[in-house]
Amino acid sequence: MQNTRTEVVVVGGGQAGIAMSEHLGQRGISHVVLEKDRIAERWRTGRWDSLVANGPAWHDRFPNREFSGIEPESFAGKDQVAQYFEEYVAQIGAPVRTGVQVNRVTRNQGRPGFTVETSEGSIEASYVVAATGPFQNPVIPQIVPADAPVNQIHSSGYRNPDQLPAGNVLVVGAGSSGVQIADELHRSGRQVHLAVGPHDRPPRRYRGQDFCWWLGVLNKWEMSAPPQGAEHVTIAVSGARGGQTVNFRALGRQGITLVGRASSYRDGVLRFDPDVAQNVARGDANYLSILDEADAYIERNGLDFPQEPEARELGELPACLADPLAELDLAAAGITTVIWATGFSVDYSWLEADTFDERGRPRHQKGVAQEAGVYFLGLPWQSRRGSSFIWGVWHDAQYIADQIGIQRAYAAHQPMTASALSSAASA
Template sequence: MTIEKIDTLIVGAGQSGIAMSEHLRDCGVPHIVLERKRVAEQWRSGRWDSLVANGPAWHDRFPHLEFDDVPPDSFPPKERVARYFEDYARMINAPIRTGVEVQRVQRNEGRPGFLVTTSEGPIEAQRVVAATGPFQVPHYPHIVPADAGFDQIHSSAYKNPVQLADGAVLVVGGGASGAQITEELQRAGRTVYLSIGEHYRPPRSYRQRDYVWWLGVLGKWDEIKTDAKKKHVAFAVSGYDGGKTIDFRRLAENGVTILGLTQGYENGVISLADDLAANIAEGDRAYLEVLHEADAYVERNGIDLPLEPEAWEIGPDPACMTDPVLKLDLVAAGIKTIIWATGFKFDFSWLDVNAFHEDGTPYHKRGISSETGIYFLGLPELTNRASSFIYGCWYDAKYIATHIVVQRNYVAYEKE
């Protein structure tokens, strides 16, 4: 049987796979991109209906194509983002094959490269780039038993309020997803409880500049001066409703009951940590720190940006903070649905190579793995905090493409 051969095989046709394809094309590296569903599938079906990009249109894009029908400071809806990547792939003539699932990758014996088993047959590749992104397998703690009598879904399965059973809703997770879903449900007239843990809560914008701009000029994308502990907590910022700062006090004022971290469950009762006030206070500290740094930057550089004194105002603590709920009887509260907005975990079970730590996380440096010829792209913190964002993965892909070219040159060397 004839086996197709290719220099580099990219797995995934989302933002990372398309960025990788562009840079390999520019470097003259033969490659193909395999996608088990459609281009940018996660943007289409992997999120709720009202999802928008987390950054404004002027920023959350690749360098060589703008959104032609979205105002620069607006946040493109998910279907428009998916179409953007379709357009980009077409513009660069990316060699994408959709509807092809990569089932296994294993190193060849006695010769270079890898045997890639796919749903359409085997392929041999000298290199493989895993560009499957950070949102692979929904992750949530198994605190409430599946047979406890409540509907439980992950945020990735949530679409809109209409799909949920009548009754109150408990949302678990204080990042952008949890906050967005909570506000949408509250506006739809639902009674909502929101359980949050530690979080990093920056301003959406300040002094007429979006937070992504402040991340850039303050050096926070590269995290050179960023407190490392902020890397591993929920990132509470979103473009929902035109882009507003996530404010848990405001949610409480609007009728949402804010709770501490969900810890356990017994006989219909959720137990909650007594950490709500401390977590919100830490979120406030991070928020005010950005304002301080922004003001210092404006003054130091003599930039003419208007003052925004109202941004410094922190509202009064709501009753759910001063008298926190530590036990929540779900039935008594009328809760019928629990939404776990608790993130994702990796699934690289198809990669049968020596490129992982004992806990299954990728073993790499800037996307170059411990297994020669295997690369990772689009993962959180791959090189910096921008790596899993649209803007960041394009530049990470350029670095990996350069490394691939260097490795190809080594292999091609022949002594005269």
């Protein structure tokens, strides 16, 4: 490691780390971004082959660069997103060092700052920004035993239908990842069951505008916390095939069997909570409420937007919702694979700081950790609903850079010596 001292060490070279580097560089704050793999590695190898961004190219980007070769209303593929961040690093001259593993960060004793131990040596830093984001350790609920006679993978390990053994598939989790994977598998000719939990499902487009625009003008991206009781509600939205509104009723009518949340397993039989119809109904209500707010906004502002009454036609309930399954014999249903689209947990085992709760989750206020000198970036709801999105993390990085600047100013202040105080008092 050539440089052994810098003001800020940023851990993580994805969208959060790159945004952090831009704002630190604008303020003239010396720093280094450490990435154990390649720039934006999660976009390259932590996603399925056909993934595209869930927001259009005009929206899901940093303010100072547009996507090249993509129409503004189109959706960038995962490799295009990775290329975008590579180009952005070059544009801002970000000091990113790839292939460097951060093993341990400890606070210095008897002197300011931290020691960052890496695979290429140690770095002394005044401040540390953990920009590794929320998608670190895949979470698979302990429901189906690992030795059960069925292939089990997490959604982060899914690439395409051809990688799976022949047979039908159960996808557990119906957020953006789960619903897109289930739809892709169904279109490939597989019979698919999809376990649906609580969710929001905004319209992909309504009256000529994308949902990202609607959530913006309706001030929903700026919500500072999820509504009470909705902390674990996922969002079902898709940019696949040019962008589609997720409609679980329609998926059921097309042949995907919707079931409730997976609850228990015994002797090859998986049981489900009796909540699938209720979850879909609440998702429908969320969808219609956004249409209502959008209509009111159009009328209030006198906008000449096209009418779209057909958007309110939800369609009939499929049989799987009218008479939902309580349990499923996986072998009898021909299910050979279970895909767990059940999210991730964080892993900050490398960061030794007094700023974590009993479950290892960071304690912070808008990314400012409980322990001075430590900052987090890229977390869901870090400061607002949009915090974990590409554009949202850029604005959170701006705030963190401001906070680091404030702390630098305090640290630079030199108190008056005793003799100076005496002279001032006698003057």
